[in-house]
Amino acid sequence: MSVWDDLVGQDQVVEQLVAAARSARAVLAGGDTAAGGMTHAWLFTGPPGSGRATAARAFAAALQCTSPDLELGGVPGCGFCDGCHTALIGSHADVESVRTDVLSIGVKETRDLVRNASMSPAGGRWQIIVVEDSDRLTEGAANVLLKAIEEPAPRTVWLLCAPSVEDALPTIRSRCRLLVLRTPPVAAVADVLVRRDGVDPAMASFAARAAQGHIGRAHRLALDESARARRAEVLKLPLRVGDLGACLAGAQQLIDAAAEDAKQVAEEVDAKETEDMRAALGAAAGINGRLPRGTAGAMKELEDRQKRRATRTQRDTLDRALIDLASFYRDVLAVQFGAVGELSNEELRGAIEGIAQESAPEGTLRRIEAVLTCRTALERNVAPLLAVEAMTVALRAG
Incomplete structure (x- = not known):
């Protein structure tokens, strides 16, 4: 198992990220960033369900990987060391992952991120900020982020995720290395559902096909009967628009x-x-639970x-x-x-x-x-x- 296992159908992207993680390791040893393409700001784009945030989190884990196998030419992102494990589950001191469950990310939240990004990494490796919904930054918030990317703090890495390059300010995307993910093949999504989640092959095939390669949606359709029922109801609409x-x-x-x-x-x-x-x-705890x-x-x-x-x-x-x-x-x-x-x-x-x-x-x-x-x-x-x-x-x- 490695941190790259959940990236479905993205072999080219994984290859680039592994090379950059190796370059980052060389930087920590006093080397040059240019050889492997390591940089301080990345923009992960791709259609919904392609695994943008998954790729960003996997890359963050690979940058924090401390596996001793790396000294023997191993692939960064072993998935087992403390750096990988804590980065993936969200408890690593130097990896902050931001995702909004509301309509936008405002200036205040972004300023807090920038302030955290300016700190030196506690573990001596990289201070990493993953913004899973960078397309939801307000204009003011995007301008705050731009200043931080223009003048990066040492050992700070920004990983931004958005559906397309058009969803990021031109000034931001021009300062980021762009990675474009594709919609995973249906067969690859079905294979993941069977292998990772233990879904019956027939159900996995249906869910992957119905979700059109959207991994998260396929997972929900495979495991949630109510989600399948709601989808079936929606697809009756074309037969009901007679008047x-x-x-x-x-x-x-x-x-x-x-x-x-x-x-x-x-x-x-x-x-x-x-x-x-x-x-x-x-x-x-007593009278009406008063605050x-x-x-x-x-x-x-x-x-x-x-x-x-x-x-x-x-x-x-x-x-x-x-x-x-x-x-x-x-x-x-x-x-x-x-x-x-x-x-x-x-x-x-x-x-x-x-x-x-x-x-x-x-x-x-x-x-x-x-x-x-x-x-x-x-x-x-x-x-x-x-x-x-x-x-x-x-x-x-x-």
Whole structure:
């Protein structure tokens, strides 16, 4: 086992990162950075599910790897030494991983990161900051980060993750070494589910195909029956847009499903967070569990954060549903053009072939465009119900 094992279908990226980790080790010994391409700032890009954050965390672990095998030419990132282990589980003193479960990363949080990045590494190797959602930096936060990257502290490494280079400020990406990850092959994702998670091969194959190479989504589909049920419900929508009333009802069902998903996440996480916060603030065990004076502000801040997280969860759920819809119509288009091979939604082939026969490729393309337009509208904070209603009406007219 090594830290690279969970990087699926990214052999070229792994090769570059291993070379850079070897170069980094040479730097610690007083060598030059140029030979292996080690630098202080990296930008990991790739489509959702490609493993951007996984690659960044694996690289962070490889930079902190202390395996004695390295002296004999071993590969950095053994996965067993204390440096690798603590970096991967998030307890390494010199590796800070930042991911937001709300809509954006603000200036205050970024200034805290920059301040931490300026410190010398406690272990004498590298001070590493992994920003898993750098595309969610506000403009002000991105400018704060830019200054830190322009004038890097010694032994500090920034690992930024974003869906594409366009999601980073031009001034930031010009100062980073770019790594582009690809969507993993379906067979490779299925293999990981079987080998790592013990999923039945047939279920792993279905989940990998349905998730279109998105590793996290495939994992959830393989192990969560409710996620499979919600996906199946979404894929019934193309068969239900026969009239205007059905279009509006279908839109409401999508919104309600997203809200239910957000509620489920809240029930799993919010109660524990609230209980832990109350305990940390010294809530009384007796009379109604009263909080000490002066702590109401902290509880209000937690509640606001939980509401923002629920909003993001609902939007993320809607976005996954839209991706599933787009895959349905892409399958329709594939059938219309006589493509051979397995469909992403092979279990719905009968319905897909029926729609393919009743419509023209031009109409299918317009339906795909309607789905993509809805995704764009949601990214621009259009009211979700309005955006989805416009899409379902367009699906009928397409």
